[in-house]
Amino acid sequence: MLSAEQIESYRRDGFLVIPDFASGDARGRLRERAVAIVDAWEPSEHRSVFTTNEHDRVSDGEFLASGSSIWCFFEEEAFGPDGELAQPKELSINKIGHAQHDLDDEFERFSYDPRLAEIAEDVGVVDARALQSMYIFKQPHIGGEVGCHQDATFLYTDPMSVTGFWFAIEDATLDNGCLWAAPGGHLGPLRQLFKRNESGEGTVVEPLDATPLPEPPPSGTDLVPLEVPAGTLVVLHGQLPHWSDVNRSAVSRHAYSLHCISGDTEYPDWNWLQRPADMPLRPLG
Numbered sequence: 116m117l118s119a120e121q122i123e124s125y126r127r128d129g130f131l132v133i134p135d136f137a138s139g140d141a142r143g144r145l146r147e148r149a150v151a152i153v154d155a156w157e158p159s160e161h162r163s164v165f166t167t168n169e170h171d172r173v174s175d176g177e178f179l180a181s182g183s184s185i186w187c188f189f190e191e192e193a194f195g196p197d198g199e200l201a202q203p204k205e206l207s208i209n210k211i212g213h214a215q216h217d218l219d220d221e222f223e224r225f226s227y228d229p230r231l232a233e234i235a236e237d238v239g240v241v242d243a244r245a246l247q248s249m250y251i252f253k254q255p256h257i258g259g260e261v262g263c264h265q266d267a268t269f270l271y272t273d274p275m276s277v278t279g280f281w282f283a284i285e286d287a288t289l290d291n292g293c294l295w296a297a298p299g300g301h302l303g304p305l306r307q308l309f310k311r312n313e314s315g316e317g318t319v320v321e322p323l324d325a326t327p328l329p330e331p332p333p334s335g336t337d338l339v340p341l342e343v344p345a346g347t348l349v350v351l352h353g354q355l356p357h358w359s360d361v362n363r364s365a366v367s368r369h370a371y372s373l374h375c376i377s378g379d380t381e382y383p384d385w386n387w388l389q390r391p392a393d394m395p396l397r398p399l400g
């Protein structure tokens with residue numbers, strides 16, 4: 116599927132931009148299904164919020180259970196001072212996660228595309244298994260920042276194998292909070308582990324390496340923006356530092372993200388995302 120040049124560029128940079136991967140039809144169907152899921156969503160009293168910084172995100176039971184379910188997380192800025200939604204529900208959800216690739220037929224069709232299995236193999240993921248999916252809305256005006264991080268912090272295998280497929284469902288621009296990545300940054304160390312604590316009810320962040328992650332702009336210069344048109348696939352190495360800014364523009368920036376790991380590695384039981392025995396991970400493709 117990938118050319119030798121593309122594989123070389125992925126190995127050098129830690130990411131690869133593949134234009135025109137998802138057709139307008141496929142994007143439209145996924146978007147429509149995501150909107151329908153939110154429409155049918157009845158928020159619980161607790162109202163899980165996805166915080167702007169993944170390190171501080173709410174580690175409540177709903178979040179920890181969402182590895183094997185479909186859950187809607189609110190934008191942190193969705194609520195007014197009175198505690199009520201400040202805009203309609205469909206403009207208040209940060210993302211849907213984290214198992215719709217196995218629980219929803221439309222997401223399943225999109226995710227188990229044989230081309231993704233080929234790409235995973237091309238970039239060195241042996242026996243790739245789909246682990247996590249997120250439909251990210253990056254809502255107009257309130258779409259939250261996602262702090263600079265490495266995905267392997269949150270989805271750890273030994274040896275490291277997590278690889279991200281990030282699909283632009285809509286155009287991603289500097290204005291609406293596109294991805295930024297640090298070329299070559301995947302060759303640096305993994306900085307932190309995000310673990311379930313021993314009781315299994317909360318999470319802790321365990322430092323591994325004190326090397327700082329790249330600073331986002333305007334102070335930092337190591338991250339480059341990945342402005343991409345709708346339909347583009349960005350493949351992300353699990354140790355690549357990446358970041359995305361708030362969306363203060365009037366247009367949303369929908370994206371779908373699917374993470375896979377190698378079936379040939381160990382997946383510790385302290386990872387936040389755990390699946391029940393009757394829901395094993397399935398091979399891509």
Ligand code: FE2
Pocket residue numbers: 264265266357
């Ligand atoms: Fe990420």
